[in-house]
Amino acid sequence: MKMKFYPLTFTPILKDRIWGGTKLKTYLSKPIVSETTGESWEISTVPGDISVVNNGVFEGKNINEIISLYPKEILGNASIKRFGNEFPLLFKFLDAKEDLSIQLHPNDELAKKRHNSFGKTEMWYVMQADESSRLIVGLKKEVTQSEYLHYLENNKIVDLLHEYPAQKGDVFFIETGTIHAIGAGVVLAEIQQTSDITYRIYDWDRVDVSGNKRVLHTDLALDAINYKPVDSKIAYEEEANKSVNLVNCPYFTTNMIALHEHYSWKRKKDAFTVLMCTNGQFELILNGEIMHYRMGDTILIPACIAGFILKGKATLLEISI
Known part of the structure; x- marks a missing residue:
């Protein structure tokens, strides 16, 4: 099977x-x-x-x-x-x-x-x-x-x-x-x-x-310190029901999804994704099955999952490599 x-x-x-x-x-x-x-x-x-x-x-x-x-x-x-x-x-x-x-x-x-x-x-x-x-x-x-x-x-x-x-x-x-x-x-x-x-x-x-x-x-x-000043704070604009980029680096990419009611998630590359819920609560609907999550939950989406529906009001960090 x-x-x-x-x-x-x-x-x-x-x-x-x-x-x-x-x-x-x-x-x-x-x-x-x-x-x-x-x-x-x-x-x-x-x-x-x-x-x-x-x-x-x-x-x-x-x-x-x-x-x-x-x-x-x-x-x-x-x-x-x-x-x-x-x-x-x-x-x-x-x-x-x-x-x-x-x-x-x-x-x-x-x-x-x-x-x-x-x-x-x-x-x-x-x-x-x-x-x-x-x-x-x-x-x-x-x-x-x-x-x-x-x-x-x-x-x-x-x-x-x-x-x-x-x-x-x-x-x-x-x-x-x-x-x-x-x-x-x-x-x-x-x-x-x-x-x-x-x-x-x-x-x-x-x-x-x-x-x-x-x-x-x-x-x-x-010999590990960077002795020069750096600008480490990231400016961004939150957008409802969109995946907004926060960080791109050689090791990971992090976006923010400001979920308001409904978001159709689709895999962007052949790699795993992790969702961290930093505020609110939401449902993840995959193949008709409904899963419930809330602030403080961290979810690993296997790379073989192509897409699902998110419903609710929540702030999610969306991380991949």
Whole structure:
């Protein structure tokens, strides 16, 4: 019998963080049990954190298992051509009750050489922001490595960094090498390469429950940093029932669908698509079957699914490679 493929959802992988809170439960209905949950990994193939399907006939199987059985149907030829049978992206929701560390990520070349990993190009979509919350992205001015170290060693690195007020709907594209931090009071969706390599350069001098400071990666960061300012904030115009482009990069393309009542979705290339619901609720109608989703849901559309109907009022991020 021919396999019937369908939209896949996964059990969230929840991560406690020193800076985390409870909004992933109160705002996104994630099943958190601690007061310091910072991340919900929605779809992951990071070793040790492999997502497990929680719906349909594949329920209980992890994403790597179903890809090994049906690589073309799940990933699509366009993804396989570039990334083999590896799922190339990692999807998260983050809740920053406190400021995250000031950090950056290495590029592919450096990450491969040092960690046998992909680099970490990423993007943010702000879902909720408390009053006076902010995001830190990039340098205010170009500096030399020695100037950067002077700021860092004198505890003045924040003076060198560009702060943006955070507002719902803001989009930021964070290229490798860009110094950045998510500020307290922000919930966001994050799309990134499959990588968990972070170089932490400053952590606000805070300590954990045992009184220990977190490890910094000052030396590793030096040849990974982009010492020039970058314009990381993405301007866009939302349009009802249209797929509006937000980010195009070598690793992923992200569009926004502002769903108002009805949208006919059609596959754009021979590759998987992921939908992240950042607001509202909707129905997905495939071959007469109706599936219900809401804010905080992340759905993997296998590459072999050509199209379906969306109904409802919701904001969706539409991601492919």
